[in-house]
Amino acid sequence: MTDTAATAPAAARGRSRLRRGARLAQYAGFLPALVLFGAFFALPLGLIVAYSFWETIDYNVVHHWTFDNYRYFFSVSTYIHTMWATVWVSVIATALTIGLAFPFTYWLVRYVRRGALQRLLLVLVILPFWTSYLLRVYSWLNILGDGGAINRFLQWTHLTDHPLSFFLYDRPAVILVLVYLYFPFAVLTLYASLERFDWDQFKAAMDLGATPRTAITRILLPQIRPGITTAVIFVFIPILGEYLAPQLVGGQRGVMIGNLIVNFFTGAQYTRGAAAALLIAALIVVLLVLFRRSLEVEDAYRA
């Protein structure tokens, strides 16, 4: 942003030379994006909102405005239970992800010399993020499953003589895989803010007698709080709508709200599914609005 400010007078001179048509033409680039995101992103999401307030009669959607879909959702105790479980799983997985990522990123920024090595180590962390999401979930089956690495190891060492199934098909497995999936995301966001931190301030605090712990809690953490918030939000939101991880490693006990939504839609219960989807969407919108000030979206454009 600073360089645009510096060249503003020059840009203004250039603009005054532009004709009126050219001035409009500068927005022309938005046109394709407007069509794509308008017709195939905003419109369908709006439609989901409408569907959630309509009713299904004999497998046909009727445009009667009603709260029935929501009332139905909150009348089934399994659904309410699943919703709370989803929120809890998301909170725990997010906390673990950030908790694991912070010491790592701190090490990367502070103890690895800036330059090619640091960049390489960062890229190594982000690399899995660009590979197939499905395969990253699937790869855990090889480790956690009945015939997976852990069970085979336990049998080999005679700690147990039959495969233990508690590694798979329950919430802990889901949380583990979720942490694995979103860890690169957290590191990338934390790195962006730690990397910009002025370590001389840290040094100054220590010279003035602060212990490392005080320096971290009083100097470092307050300054990188926006980065932490961004990381939390960016990890929490996709986890809320998670479908595949609970589907593959969660089993009956690991069901999340995403699985409910899919069941509704594949069962052609569009209006009920829409209501469940909107509950997630509403939660996301609330989070984004609450934290919009501290979100560093601009960072993504600079990265």
Place this chain on the structure above:
Amino acid sequence: MREFEVVSPRARLVRILLGSWAVVIYIFLFAPILTLVLFSFNANTYGTFPFTGWTMHWYGQVFHDYQIKDALFTTLRISAEVTAIATFVGTAAAFPLVRSRLPFRSGIRIGMTLPIMIPGLLIGVSLLVLLTDVFHLQLSEQTAVIGQSVYTTPFVVLLVAARLQGFDPALERAASDLGANTYRRLRYVVLPLIMPAIFAGALFAFTLSLDEFIITLFLIGANNTLPIYIYTQVKFGITPEVNALATLLLGASLVLIAVAFALPLVVRRARRLVRA
């Protein structure tokens, strides 16, 4: 801070602890993937432990499976279309985003990144409802292309916008002073400079499309892409053939992404060499 003139025993301990933590993290990140790769060469027919010997048998099966071949071609067709759409739409949108004096610019920026931020599940089901229930379209490769384009375009926008942001406006003014019109400025000054970013954006879009699962699951209908094919197989448990296919797909993604990451650096270095 980075030189560590004074090293107390305690500081050394912290350093060792954090360093070991980093090692644990890298093991955590790569162990599942490496296990998968290892098992794809395992002679054991269950695709898991114990490791009974090396074989290329499963790769041979992958190359002779006509279902996989079909899924591969479907995937490539879809990815090619998605890449073309995302690159064009994303690049076009990056220009006004960076250069025009827009009202609500930061709002529009957040809006443009929304398709990445919200769960893909929501994009999938909402498009499913729109396309089948309102437009009464048959689900096909084309509907999957639409869904994937919505998801991949923001990545191109981000990459190209970042490059445009660091673009020296003096270059364009110089071209303008020398008599270049808008088209020539774009063709001979701007595009060559942002080409690495556009190309990287296209590669990212292609890779993401290749691997995309959740949106495609809802919109592909009766067809199979490779991830969808793997998913249908995985539901019945681990098979060594899927491990081999997965390894090939992982390898392809890694190569593409490595190129996308390295490309801007290589171009920059090459330019510096030419100038020197």
